[in-house]
Amino acid sequence: MTDDWAGSRDLHVEVAARGRRRAGLERALRDAIRAGRLHAGERLPSTRALSRDLGVARGTVADAYGQLAAEGYLTTSQGAPTRVASTPAARQGRLAPAARPNEPRFDLRPGLPDVSSFPRRAWLRALRSALATAPDSALGISDPRGRPELRQALATYLGRARGVLADPAAIVVCTGYIQALGLVARALKTTGRPVIAMEDPCLELHRNIVESAGIEVLPLPVDEGGARPEVPDGAGAVVLTPAHQYPLGGTLAPERRTALVRWARETGGVLVEDDYDGEFRYDRQPVGALQGLDPARVVYAGTASKALVPGLRLAWLVLPADLIEPVVDVKRLADYHSAVLDQLVLADLIGSGGFDRHVRRMRNRYRARRDRLLAMLADRAPYGRPLGVAAGLHLVLELPDGAPSEAELVERGARRSVALGSLAAHWHGSGPRREGLVIGYGRPPEHAFGASLAALSDVVAVAEDRQP
Numbered sequence: 120m121t122d123d124w125a126g127s128r129d130l131h132v133e134v135a136a137r138g139r140r141r142a143g144l145e146r147a148l149r150d151a152i153r154a155g156r157l158h159a160g161e162r163l164p165s166t167r168a169l170s171r172d173l174g175v176a177r178g179t180v181a182d183a184y185g186q187l188a189a190e191g192y193l194t195t196s197q198g199a200p201t202r203v204a205s206t207p208a209a210r211q212g213r214l215a216p217a218a219r220p221n222e223p224r225f226d227l228r229p230g231l232p233d234v235s236s237f238p239r240r241a242w243l244r245a246l247r248s249a250l251a252t253a254p255d256s257a258l259g260i261s262d263p264r265g266r267p268e269l270r271q272a273l274a275t276y277l278g279r280a281r282g283v284l285a286d287p288a289a290i291v292v293c294t295g296y297i298q299a300l301g302l303v304a305r306a307l308k309t310t311g312r313p314v315i316a317m318e319d320p321c322l323e324l325h326r327n328i329v330e331s332a333g334i335e336v337l338p339l340p341v342d343e344g345g346a347r348p349e350v351p352d353g354a355g356a357v358v359l360t361p362a363h364q365y366p367l368g369g370t371l372a373p374e375r376r377t378a379l380v381r382w383a384r385e386t387g388g389v390l391v392e393d394d395y396d397g398e399f400r401y402d403r404q405p406v407g408a409l410q411g412l413d414p415a416r417v418v419y420a421g422t423a424s425k426a427l428v429p430g431l432r433l434a435w436l437v438l439p440a441d442l443i444e445p446v447v448d449v450k451r452l453a454d455y456h457s458a459v460l461d462q463l464v465l466a467d468l469i470g471s472g473g474f475d476r477h478v479r480r481m482r483n484r485y486r487a488r489r490d491r492l493l494a495m496l497a498d499r500a501p502y503g504r505p506l507g508v509a510a511g512l513h514l515v516l517e518l519p520d521g522a523p524s525e526a527e528l529v530e531r532g533a534r535r536s537v538a539l540g541s542l543a544a545h546w547h548g549s550g551p552r553r554e555g556l557v558i559g560y561g562r563p564p565e566h567a568f569g570a571s572l573a574a575l576s577d578v579v580a581v582a583e584d585r586q587p
């Protein structure tokens with residue numbers, strides 16, 4: 120007798136060992152379908168496989184399947200596998216499916232790169248090469264800091280492309296900057312720094328992450344020259360976006376970089392540098408990392424979320440020597456280490472030059488998009504003031520007095536299925552709050568950018584008759 124492996128699959132049903140097995144099996148299957156444990160379309164084991172697993176006669180299983188098919192819970196037909204039906208009987212008692220969020224047609228919110236441009240072929244090549252060469256031991260449990268292959272590749276790349284002084288031993292690979300920031304916050308707390316200054320404005324989520332580590336967050340005002348260097352009393356660390364302030368878009372002025380490093384040296388403070396889009400500077404060479412000025416006082420954080428895609432959840436910290444152990448301790452407790460396969464692939468992609476090629480191609484695309492966006496805004500929204508340097512994947516259109524409010528424009532966008540960000544949620548201090556749209560020009564797929572820009576131009580042109 121041949122074993123039917125095609126029909127073998129695990130199915131958890133509890134059938135009483137005694138009594139009427141067929142009725143028990145029917146009830147167990149019916150309950151599982153009604154409760155939603157077995158989903159519509161799910162394939163059930165063959166009668167032979169299930170009878171063997173449950174230790175009952177094959178005819179008993181066939182009878183139970185037949186009965187449930189008659190009741191509308193299952194679909195059976197000769198030669199085809201038995202499946203859970205998607206009829207009302209099968210859906211009865213199930214939770215209502217989650218409502219699909221209303222996706223905007225034109226999504227110009229900040230936060231995402233053009234994910235449709237992910238270099239799939241290059242990634243696949245790197246995956247094959249990484250799998251072919253990785254030792255078996257790489258698939259076991261690794262160092263909490265991450266795979267040595269990736270830490271070595273990052274150390275070389277960051278030194279060359281971002282001016283970071285990185286020893287592979289000081290690098291910790293994390294599950295996105297989200298995790299990296301949480302780990303650093305916890306490590307700062309355990310090393311006696313329970314108060315941290317964060318740029319005002321900055322991402323609300325990032326403040327929440329730091330606060331959830333039990334840390335008090337103080338606002339550090341920002342202007343066109345980036346964060347102001349007057350660190351509030353009591354703060355033991357400062358979180359910064361020096362290359363391209365998020366969201367306002369300035370670059371930290373050279374004298375402020377020096378002043379902040381001086382503050383850190385004099386007080387034993389720590390600067391946390393979030394270099395989230397440092398690869399994308401369009402008017403000249405990217406500004407080198409702050410970390411290069413004093414690797415003993417600056418925590419450098421980079422991410423694959425903009426240069427590649429955020430779904431990878433890959434980011435990296437380069438740590439001052441005295442923070443390596445505290446961060447590794449919390450990383451070990453969080454998830455021991457980040458998933459290894461993607462680390463090996465990224466290491467291969469960086470080593471082969473594929474990562475640089477992708478970044479350079481995307482830099483050209485994003486630069487062209489930013490130029491088109493600025494030209495459109497000058498024409499259709501002359502009441503607004505674009506802020507920030509030529510960098511990154513987003514731009515703030517400041518709305519001075521007399522211009523339409525950010526709420527008004529966001530609402531008008533929503534009515535036309537154009538999703539936009541605004542500055543509102545980014546403020547956390549008591550200082551003056553500026554109004555502005557945050558436009559993520561990186562997000563649409565390349566082929567849809569023109570249409571997205573045209574839709575945005577209709578939204579912002581609303582105020583032509585209301586120009587100051």
Ligand SMILES: Cc1ncc(COP(=O)(O)O)c(C=O)c1O
Nearest residue numbers: 230295296297365395422424429
């Ligand atoms: C200011 C800022 N920092 C960091 C990140 C990267 O976060 P993650 O690596 O968790 O995707 C982003 C992404 O949107 C960001 O906007």
